Amino acid sequence: MIFQFFQTVVLGIKSLMVQKLRAGLAALGIFIGTATVIWLVAMGEGVSFRAQQQILELGARNIIVRTKxxxxxxxxxxxxxxxxxxxxxxxxxxxxxxxxxxxxxxxxxxxxxxxxxxxxxxxxxxxxxxxxxxxxxxxxxxxxxxxxxxxxxxxxxxxxxxxxxxxxxxxxxxxxxxxxxxxxxxxxxxxxxxxxxxxxxxxxxxxxxxxxxxxxxxxxxxxxxxxxxxxxxxxxxxxxxxxxxxxxxxxxxxxxxxxxxxxxxxxxxxxxxxxxxDYAVVVPRELLRQAERTRTMFNVLLVVIAGISLLVGGIGIMNIMLATVTERTREIGIRRALGATRTDIISQFLIETVVLTASGGLLGVLFGLSVGPIFETLKRAVLTFSPESLPPIVQTLEPRIAPWSVVLSLAISLGVGVLFGVYPARKAAFLDPIEALRHE
Amino acid sequence: MSVEDQIAFRVEDLCRSYFLKGETVHALKGVSFDVLAGEYIAIMGPSGSGKSTLLNVLGCLDRPTSGRYILAGDDVATLNDYQLSRIRGQRIGFVFQSYNLLQQLNVLENIKVPLQYQGLVGSEADVLCQHLAERVGLGNRLYHRPTELSGGQQQRVAIARSLVNDPYFILADEATGNLDSKTTDEVLDLFETLNNDGKTIIMITHEDEVAARSKRVIRLRDGLIESDTRN
Structure with a gap:
């Protein structure tokens, strides 16, 4: 069973390799989407982490009463x-x-x-x-x-x-x-x-x-x-x-x-x-809660934006898979004649789609995980050429990768594969074998 | 052994009609015959005689409108898509005119495809496929892609593939239609060898020379059997 699944995955990779550029471009959408989720969230987390550190320094048990x-x-x-x-x-x-x-x-x-x-x-x-x-x-x-x-x-x-x-x-x-x-x-x-x-x-x-x-x-x-x-x-x-x-x-x-x-x-x-x-009462704990709320809102926003880019990537994937199904109508007919059930055909194309999105997603995750060094290099390069161009918040920003964003983006990229793969795969499975065999 | 045991399949009063542009076309109008295990049959007929329709029904790619097609005790007319797929994979070996090999797979992998849909994988499957490749004379071409083979070689890969599930019968559709006379002879020799080894072969063809090599010829005309003769 596992071996069979593995074989289908290998077959999927082989079929995708027939059209390397096309598969690469389709996966690029997912790659960008996944990397965007991780990057954006890491940036947001970096900003809010610093704010939280500062608030924590004020002391969570403290109340600060200031003259104003x-x-x-x-x-x-x-x-x-x-x-x-x-x-x-x-x-x-x-x-x-x-x-x-x-x-x-x-x-x-x-x-x-x-x-x-x-x-x-x-x-x-x-x-x-x-x-x-x-x-x-x-x-x-x-x-x-x-x-x-x-x-x-x-x-x-x-x-x-x-x-x-x-x-x-x-x-x-x-x-x-x-x-x-x-x-x-x-x-x-x-x-x-x-x-x-x-x-x-x-x-x-x-x-x-x-x-x-x-x-x-x-x-x-x-x-x-x-x-x-x-x-x-x-x-x-x-x-x-x-x-x-x-x-x-x-x-x-x-x-x-x-x-x-x-x-x-x-x-x-x-x-x-x-x-x-002429005085102000500042509660760091309240500030912390506010910062937490802001962070959550910010993260939701980022995930929505990144989700949209993944959606766009998914539509690209679906487009490619529909073209693939049409091109491989004859292959589908042959496989059906050789004993493939509809489920077999569905799983073949679904796995192929998921392999496509998952590889884009994995590469995106790798690129996303390297946000620290890459961002540092970019920052240094910009600072070398024009030291004044970056606002202080960016200069001191250190991206912090949120583990949940990695899991989420990977899950979304797999989900996109399944979601946008189902329709082309079903279309393939419900072709009439006789028609499919005759297809040139 | 009784006659029943030796029967590969039986068709009884087989009819198949289509609706085309509001008109009913009767492609098969009541075809009946028995095929015994080990027979080598050529089905002939001019275009429009119902040859292709009969092929599709015999290949379990299509279901008859009425009549019965009994294959190893199952009446195909009553089976659903899943069951038909299983039967195609287990009991029928297809050989097509245009070979229909999968271009992205090599010889060995192409032969293996039907086994995968039966859940047969692993080293045993590899050994079997290699053995079959040798049997059709392609032992030294195991890792070649179809594009690297000649037409005759490709058809021999297809024949090896049709044998891999040890089917009840091989269904060959104009199997030599794309081949020159020399390779046609080679392929027909191969079929004859297989038949001598006990394989049941149904050959759809319109060439008399091909039919002449078989042991029984069924001629169709206008959806009915015109003649059924033994060579």
Whole structure:
């Protein structure tokens, strides 16, 4: 039985080899369709994988409460100093009122100039607490991170780029630098950390390498909440001020199931004390779910597109097989005279069609599986000739092959073979043997 | 052995009519004869005599409109397409005027085709086919394609193919029609040898020289048997 099937397959290959170019062109449609499914899905998966990684880095158990510049009302526009954002009181209220959180990490960040002699670094000064290191997966390159004993002290931990600008050649540990108008002692330096991309409209991208970390308490005592900025040109200087107490509070919930509920409670709590909407509550877990939904939709779309191309390929196959049946009418007659039943003829032509689509499909899968190296080569070639032509998302994109897409595309290509092979095969089987034998 | 045991097949009052352009054409109008095992029969007749129709019915490619065609106890008129296919494959060996070999297969594979439809495959089948190829004198051409053979050689492949299922009878349709006189003689010699070995042969022909080599001649005219003579 198996041997017989094998023989029919061999016969199918032989018959197809009679018209190599024709069979090749017919299989090409399936090849392209199959490869398209795998390629498109791999690209989509690559994009969404990166997004998911970033969201996961934010922590699935975390709720991020961020200060947001509110939409300006008319009176606000007249004010030189804008007061908005999260308050230390908000932090206290969250910690005191919400029982199921394991920790809450406040943070304040602002642009600030660091100086050492004639070297300057326009860094992001981050006032933070000890947990900040672990929360953002920062690692120390040398020295040590802030500890609880540093609270209120004038110590600073530099990020990699900041350190490079101020100390291109020396070891910064133990040295003092100017932070604004005061001396701070450098106690540590963090490793390079890849920037996180923006996630939807909820979170901006964040580059960690130009940071300088000081204790939150020190920031409050030495720098204060009010920061003046010089803006515009024209005659004289214009100053505007921003009075912000905290930039962000990251809340970690004990139980992952309670994240959504807790986020709701925090939002209700904050609403009570904020007239304007000068804060945003971001739930990475919700973002993750959104990303998951987007991914699913995207995948469905891709599969539909690829399915259409496979359908077109299938129609090509059917066309070829109908021509084949007509051409081989006499062969069909001979086989019928020699004892072939209708079922025999159907299986012969059906297997031939499936061999055709399956070989196209298999080659398509092989080509699809090589998406990584091929895409990399293409990308490098394009980047060599015109480095600016690719958007960053494409430059950093790494296709990820989804196993299900391989299985699916192969199954579809076989299915197309059966689906579009049945009609020609039945047509062959129901030819009148006498007529078929007489056919020239 | 009684006569019944020796009968290869029997046709009784066989009729076959077609509807062509609203007209009923009676191709066979009641043909009856018995064929005993081991006979060598030539069926002759001018065109339009019902020769081809009789061939199609005897070959189980067609069913009679009325009458009976008893082949090894089965009445062909009552069988369905599947059963007819099985009978063609097991009990009848076809030899055609234009050889009808499959071009994409070699000699050995062509001989093997009827076996495949009986589910007989494997090394035994190979041995049998090789043996038959040798028997028709093509032992040294096993792996040639039909296009690489002469007409006579192709017809001998077809004869080997018709023997492979050990059929009840060989049905040859103008088997020498495309051959020159020398190869015709060779092929007829082969048929004679087979007949001497006990094979039943039904030969449809319009050539007297071919019919002369058979042992019994049935002449058809207008869908009826005109004469049935033994040489």
């Amino acid at each position: 510049q509110p939409n300006e009302g008319e009176q606000d526009a007249a004010n030189r100093v804008k007061t908005y954002g999260l308050l230390r009181a908000d932090y206290r209220r969250i910690v005191e009122n919400i029982p199921n959180i394991s920790r809450a990490i406040p943070m304040r960040e602002l642009r600030f100039e660091l100086r050492l002699g004639d070297r300057t670094a326009d860094a992001k000064l981050v006032g933070c607490v000890e947990d900040y290191l672990a929360l953002n997966r920062l690692e120390m390159a040398r020295g040590r991170w802030l500890s609880s004993r540093d609270r209120g002290k004038k110590v600073v931990v530099l990020a990699s780029d900041t350190a490079r600008r101020l100390f291109p050649f020396e070891n910064p540990i133990g040295r003092t630098i100017w932070v604004g108008a005061e001396f701070y002692t450098v106690i540590g330096q963090t490793r390079d950390r890849t920037a996180s991309a923006a996630i939807g409209g909820s979170l901006d991208s964040r580059d960690y390498n130009l940071d300088a970390y000081i204790p939150l308490k020190t920031l409050r005592q030495r720098v204060g909440d009010l920061v003046m900025k010089r803006v515009g040109g024209g005659q004289g200087f214009n100053f505007i001020g921003e009075d912000v107490e905290l930039s962000q509070i990251t809340v970690e919930v004990e139980n992952i199931e309670e994240v959504d509920e807790t986020a709701q409670i925090i939002e209700t709590l904050l609403k009570k004390y904020h007239e304007k909407e």
